[in-house]
Amino acid sequence: MVVAALIVAAIGSVIVGLSLGAVRIPPGEILSILWGKLTGAAASGTHDAVLWHLRAPRVVLGLMVGAGLSVAGALMQGLFRNPLADPSLIGVSSGAALGAVFSIVLGGVLLPTLPFLHHAGFLPMAAFAGALGVTLFIQRLANTSGYTAVATLLLAGVAVNALVGAVIGFATFLATDAQLRTLSFWTLGSLGAADWKIVGIALPFCLGLVTLAPLFAGALNALSLGEAEAAHLGYAVERIKGLIIFLTAAGVGVCVAYTGIIGFVGLVVPHLVRLMIGPDHRWLIPGSALLGASLLVLADTTARVIVAPAEMPIGILTAAFGAPFFLGMLLRQRRKALWS
Amino acid sequence: MRTLVVLLAVAFALESHASDRIVSAGGAITETIYALGAQDALVAVDTSSIYPEQAAALPKVGYSRALSAEGILSMKPSLVLVNADSGPTEALNQVEKIGVKVVRLPNEHTVEAAENRIRVVGSEVGKTEEADKLIAALRDDLKVASESAGKPETAPRVLFIYTRGGGLMNVSGKNTAADAMIALAGARNAVTDYEGYKPLTAEAAVAAAPDVILVTAKGLESAGGVDELLKQPGLTLTPAGQARRVVALDDLYLLGFGPRLGKAALELGQKLRASPGLAQK
Numbered sequence: 001m002v003v004a005a006l007i008v009a010a011i012g013s014v015i016v017g018l019s020l021g022a023v024r025i026p027p028g029e030i031l032s033i034l035w036g037k038l039t040g041a042a043a044s045g046t047h048d049a050v051l052w053h054l055r056a057p058r059v060v061l062g063l064m065v066g067a068g069l070s071v072a073g074a075l076m077q078g079l080f081r082n083p084l085a086d087p088s089l090i091g092v093s094s095g096a097a098l099g100a101v102f103s104i105v106l107g108g109v110l111l112p113t114l115p116f117l118h119h120a121g122f123l124p125m126a127a128f129a130g131a132l133g134v135t136l137f138i139q140r141l142a143n144t145s146g147y148t149a150v151a152t153l154l155l156a157g158v159a160v161n162a163l164v165g166a167v168i169g170f171a172t173f174l175a176t177d178a179q180l181r182t183l184s185f186w187t188l189g190s191l192g193a194a195d196w197k198i199v200g201i202a203l204p205f206c207l208g209l210v211t212l213a214p215l216f217a218g219a220l221n222a223l224s225l226g227e228a229e230a231a232h233l234g235y236a237v238e239r240i241k242g243l244i245i246f247l248t249a250a251g252v253g254v255c256v257a258y259t260g261i262i263g264f265v266g267l268v269v270p271h272l273v274r275l276m277i278g279p280d281h282r283w284l285i286p287g288s289a290l291l292g293a294s295l296l297v298l299a300d301t302t303a304r305v306i307v308a309p310a311e312m313p314i315g316i317l318t319a320a321f322g323a324p325f326f327l328g329m330l331l332r333q334r335r336k337a338l339w340s
Numbered sequence: 341m342r343t344l345v346v347l348l349a350v351a352f353a354l355e356s357h358a359s360d361r362i363v364s365a366g367g368a369i370t371e372t373i374y375a376l377g378a379q380d381a382l383v384a385v386d387t388s389s390i391y392p393e394q395a396a397a398l399p400k401v402g403y404s405r406a407l408s409a410e411g412i413l414s415m416k417p418s419l420v421l422v423n424a425d426s427g428p429t430e431a432l433n434q435v436e437k438i439g440v441k442v443v444r445l446p447n448e449h450t451v452e453a454a455e456n457r458i459r460v461v462g463s464e465v466g467k468t469e470e471a472d473k474l475i476a477a478l479r480d481d482l483k484v485a486s487e488s489a490g491k492p493e494t495a496p497r498v499l500f501i502y503t504r505g506g507g508l509m510n511v512s513g514k515n516t517a518a519d520a521m522i523a524l525a526g527a528r529n530a531v532t533d534y535e536g537y538k539p540l541t542a543e544a545a546v547a548a549a550p551d552v553i554l555v556t557a558k559g560l561e562s563a564g565g566v567d568e569l570l571k572q573p574g575l576t577l578t579p580a581g582q583a584r585r586v587v588a589l590d591d592l593y594l595l596g597f598g599p600r601l602g603k604a605a606l607e608l609g610q611k612l613r614a615s616p617g618l619a620q621k
Contacts (some may be wrong), residue, residue, distance in 0.1 A: 022410045022413070046413065054413075054432060190406065310408065311408035
């Protein structure tokens with residue numbers, strides 16, 4: 001029932017996302033343009049181009065990134081058995097940021113010597129490599145003779161995040177004014193780079209994360225009892241841990257690479273879904289995907305419209321709405337704990 | 341006679357092709373459009389377009405490195421003028437793909453870039469004659485500025501401090517707009533150990549021993565005036581601090597490298613050399 005409502009919400013967000021924007025396009029024209037795409041009619045006019053080459057890929061990227069970040073959040077919270085976990089904990093975000101800083105500050109020096117890297121593609125590649133590299137490094141640290149200690153993984157994550165922060169700080173110190181501003185906008189996130197090519201590149205990673213994640217639902221449910229209990233129930237806990245971390249790093253890594261850092265979605269959406277349909281991962285994961293996708297598309301639509309013809313970085317909006325909500329939830333839980 | 345006719349024909353051709361809806365993403369570009377008298381065609385600007393004041397009243401398409409393709413297109417432009425480092429690249433490419441002319445103008449801190457901007461904007465908006473006049477005036481001013489500079493060894497040593505309040509002060513090294521302006525004004529940058537900006541430290545300020553401290557008008561305002569600025573550690577121990585030699589010029593005027601470049605260099609040179617007590621040195 002709730003899932004049906006979430007599907008309706010996702011469809012609604014797509015409609016809103018396609019209809020609103022700085023360029024005013026009447027609903028009738030939107031329908032006729034989309035109908036034209038379905039029937040293969042030749043494209044014509046600015047509105048056609050705006051809808052099909054600017055808005056549509058943004059909405060699709062928004063769906064993918066929202067679903068990807070939220071599912072990754074649900075996986076992390078399940079894996080760490082900790083409601084505060086999100087992908088940034090295992091180094092995905094800081095790793096991507098490291099790659100981004102590296103490419104922004106050193107890109108001007110490196111690019112002329114590496115002509116096969118065109119400028120627009122360098123940052124996402126570096127961010128993706130950073131995300132994957134730092135995550136795998138943290139996992140390595142926590143892994144002793146084939147066993148990944150989750151508590152050590154958490155602590156190693158905190159320490160490595162701090163270390164990466166220092167490196168980013170140093171690069172910031174070296175950066176020029178223009179580089180600094182590029183950097184600060186990157187850390188606020190934006191879907192502004194979306195086009196069909198980027199959607200095509202990111203699709204397999206996000207789709208992989210979102211479609212494979214439900215396979216781990218049973219294992220995560222068992223894990224909530226404890227690792228030993230999950231193992232007794234017949235789950236290959238170590239292999240599952242490794243797979244989840246890799247899937248998350250790849251899926252979130254590619255999202256962050258193209259959109260910058262969009263905060264709070266991965267943390268808050270799974271909690272929202274838990275409030276609606278409970279903690280069972282079989283429903284939590286698809287629910288998070290649907291809700292995350294709709295919320296991100298709506299947030300991006302707001303970002304596009306609110307200060308048009310300029311654009312608000314989307315990370316500001318997700319944090320501005322996510323943080324108060326999260327605080328409220330925290331207080332409510334505290335109050336519950338006090339009363340019980 | 342024939343050449344004149346051809347020239348007139350070309351001028352008319354340019355005039356008739358002049359764009360009537362321009363989006364400008366760059367403070368110096370906007371300023372150039374106004375200086376050429378083509379502001380009627382200007383429909384939107386970026387957040388750095390703060391001069392002249394009328395420009396600030398136009399719709400804003402955002403920060404020039406975080407432009408939105410749909411935002412720009414919603415202004416129905418026929419021409420988009422941006423700095424070479426404006427972006428994101430994808431957004432501008434998309435605008436171009438949809439059929440709007442996008443012209444990227446180099447924005448290094450050089451006289452060539454300033455002249456090139458005036459020339460290109462002039463031809464895009466059909467004001468080539470005005471552009472030529474503007475470039476000639478700019479060259480005249482720069483010539484006067486360099487002629488009145490005097491010997492390099494007696495030129496004042498200048499420390500440029502960039503601040504936007506909050507007690508954060510950055511000092512310009514080499515290869516910045518401030519560094520280039522100091523040179524054009526016939527003065528010397530007191531800090532040449534590094535490129536770009538670095539936070540002000542007390543000892544480095546003393547070691548640089550500037551004769552004059554240069555700030556932007558907004559910077560001085562945010563620092564709380566000359567007295568507050570000189571309370572920064574180390575500054576009182578410099579020759580500039582002891583004689584209270586602080587020169588402030590408007591931000592975009594001083595650092596924008598726009599059409600007022602020549603006047604700015606001239607005025608900066610005069611102000612730097614006219615600072616109290618410097619002549620006797």
